[in-house]
Amino acid sequence: MTLARSGEPPWWQRVRWQRAAGWVVLGLLVLITLFPFYWMLRISLSDNRALAANAGSMLPADLTLGAFERVLGLSSLSEARAQGGSGASIDFWRYLVNSVVTSAVITAGQVLFSAMAAYAFARLRWRGREAVFFVFLTALMIPPIFTALPNFVLMRDLNLLNTYAAIILPFFFMTPFAVFFLRQFMLGISREVEEAARIDGAGHLRTFFRIILPMSRAPLMTLTLLAYITAWNEYFWPLLVGQGENVRVLTVALGVFRSQTPQGSPDWAGLMAATLLAALPVIALFVAFGRRIVDSIQFSGIK
């Protein structure tokens, strides 16, 4: 970019100055991006009673794990109330399990079935292929609320409200994005490998499972991550069909928790502890597979 060779001194000096200013701005933006994560941690490790007196402090006020014990149902009600918690017993373990189960099942179904569909769209030849694919893609344009009303009625008629099935089903079979994403990759696989397998007498199922899927390991992995994170973060649909305690997922539970304001003011430490629990798995996945996710966004966003 900056070719030092040909620049005269005044220009060169000015550019360095600009670069320094650029770094300052970029650093500031990164700081703004990361600070709220630290703040979540800081509040969650604080004692509610000490927060007011230390509103401007950067460190936890009266360092304690009380908030985590409280939201995980590990402390007695009186202990919880003493630290400014709600009187109600809250059990984020259950919500955590609900989120893990529903997100995992959604991801498994969505990735497998979308891969099968992508195979049909990318590797098989049949009449009307492009037209059917286009119809699939139009679903990308439909806002979720547009299908939510009839889907809710369907779940009610099937007697599935407040079950895992209701939370899972609409996302279980496909998303237009998943099909599109995998198809783009599968279009690029060389035909020769496939044909060799065909000559060896492998059927389509065998070709799909033994050749296409292993070759698509990288995009499948990426899609699995993205599908899991998306399912984990979903709020609107589980809010409609999964309010019940026994199937409530973390996002919905957080919304409910936020509306409970015991003793006048919210249980900030508890709220941030619960929020951190909801964010932690995603942060962990991100630390482990960050680069893959970054690359996939550049791939899928523009192409």
Added chain:
Amino acid sequence: MIARRGEGRVALLFLLPAGFGFVLFYAWPALQTFYLSFTDYSLLATPNWVGARNYAEAMSDRKFWNALLVTGEYVLINISVQTAVALLIAVLMHRLTKSSVVRGALLLPYLIANVVVALVWYTMLDAQLGIVNAALTWFGIDPVAFFGETSTAIPTIALVNVWRHMGYTALLIFAGLQAIPKSVYEAAAIDGASEIRVFRTVTMPLLRPVLAMVLVLTVIGSFQIFDTVAVTTKGGPVDATRVIYFYIYEKAFQQFDFGYAAALCVVLFLILVGVALAQLRLLRAGSSDLD
């Protein structure tokens, strides 16, 4: 090529699960919503055909117009700030660093649930205990009830979501920047053009098609603001944050007026299609200046 005449039957087999999901949870409900928008339906009895009455009702529903206005205000603030900041980040990254740590850090908020983001900022912006107001007080500014005032609620929610999306949007723009040939920049550097001049005369024109696509995507997403409102203001104070998505949700799932809610869904959908088409035209997204 073996090309047995058509692999249609196999394709059908492979498409079966995804196709089932598509028809049952996307296509059929979408058609049903169109149908329901012409009915009176309260979930208890069967839908009752009323013609265009729901649409007529919407036209004279002040709360509906208010919802559109509030949503418009949200989209305007959200998109303008977000695009400007994202563009700044993308250009800075492009000129300064390829570090995947920086890119990763900037992307992180986008992967966190809306609900989580909303609650963290709700805490940070609290009028009494929030760190932002503590900081304002150091500078001698009176505390602001960010989510609690009619005048600040929508800008606050818009900026919270700028925080969540700016890194993601920056990465999309960054990808577009990388597609601009290096030679163009080298030529500009040899000419001694300043960074700002390079940005104006080289980067912006060449980036336009990418920027257009990014804008279409983010504007459509922005219109569907719901989660943040649902867990913080719930439409208040008064109607200041009762955005269209939240208004439809209330009509359908709190008042069980499904017919009317369906009509509003159709209107929202038409607005989205209209906005997307208008943007594509205005920004001439299909053509490039890179010749």
